Amino acid sequence: MHRWSSLDDVPADLGPTVATLGNFDGVHRGHQAVLGTVVDLAAGRGLAAVAVTFNPHPVAVLHPERAPEAIVGLEHRLALLEKLGLDGVVVIEFTREYAQLxxxxxxxxxxxxxxxxxxxxxxxxxxxxxxxxxDVGTMTELGERHGFEVVVQQTEGEFERGRRTWSSTALREALASGDMATATEILDREHRVSGEVVHGHHRGRELGYPTANLSTRSEGMIPADGVYAGWLERPALPVEHPDRRLPAAISVGTNPTFDDVVRRTVEAYVLDRLDLDLYGELVWVDFVERLRGNVRFESVETLMEQMAQDVDRTRALLA
Structure with missing residues (x-):
C-alpha cells in the first residue's frame, strides 16, 4: 500500500480511483464496511482503491479543549488500513487553513x-x-455536478443489546468503561496499546510478578483503570517465534496500594515468565477482558493473594 503525505504526492499515472474519506480512528467495523466497499468496487472496475485520512484529528486542531483521545496511533491506523487491501492512503495534514475549504x-x-x-x-x-x-446529500449533488458516482455504505451492525451504528464514539465509551467485550465487537479484534518498555518502580519483580511497563508516550487509548487479561506481543520477533505473542495479566492505573505512583501506567506481567528482558523494546499490549477494578489493599500480602487470583483467572481465560 502506498502512503502519500499530500495530494501532490499522488503519482499522475495512478489512474482513476474509487475513493473515500474519514478519520478512521480505530478502523472499526463501520470503517471496515466502507473501506471494504471501496476495495471491492475498485477490484471489479480495475481501478485503484484509495482512502483519504487526516492527521491530526480535525477536532484537535479546531477545538483542542474537547479533542477526543486517539483510539489508535497513526502508524497503527495505517497498518490496519493496509490489511484491508487498499492501494493507497493520502494522509492530509489538517490545519485551520485547510478547514476553511x-x-x-x-x-x-x-x-x-x-x-x-x-x-x-x-x-x-x-x-x-x-x-x-x-454531508451525504451534498456529496451526491457534487457527484452529479462533477461526474463521479456516490455510493453510501451503511455502517450499522447488530450489537448484543440491539442495533447500533459502529462508531468511534461508541468505541471510546466502551474503552472508558473497561467494557472490552463491546470494544472487541466494534473493532472486530482486540484493542491494542503500544509503547516502549521502560523502567518503573520494579515493585512487580519484588513481589514475584515482573511487569513490562509501557512508556507514558505509548499510543492507543488506554482503557479504564483495572486489571485485564490479554496478550503482550513483540513485533520485532518473527511471527512464528514462540515468544512473539505471550499471555499476560495487565494492570492499568496508578496502583492505589502504593502512594508513589502519580501517573496512569500500563504494566503487563507475562504469565510464568521470569526470564524476559524487554527494556527498550517496542511491544503491543492487547486487551481481552477486564477482571476487576483497582482496589487499595490493606497490606502487601493481601495484594499478592489477589494478584495470584488475577493470574489464575487470566490463565483460564486465555487457555
Missing amino acids: SPEDFVVQTFVEGLRAQVVVVGQDTRFGLHNTG
Missing part, C-alpha cells in the same frame, strides 16, 4: 483533481468541508 472546494481538490475518482464511497454520517456543512 468549502464542501465543493474540498471535493474538487481531493476527489476530482487529486484522485480522479470515478466513485466516492461514504458512510451515512460522513461530514466534510467548512464547519462540517457537507
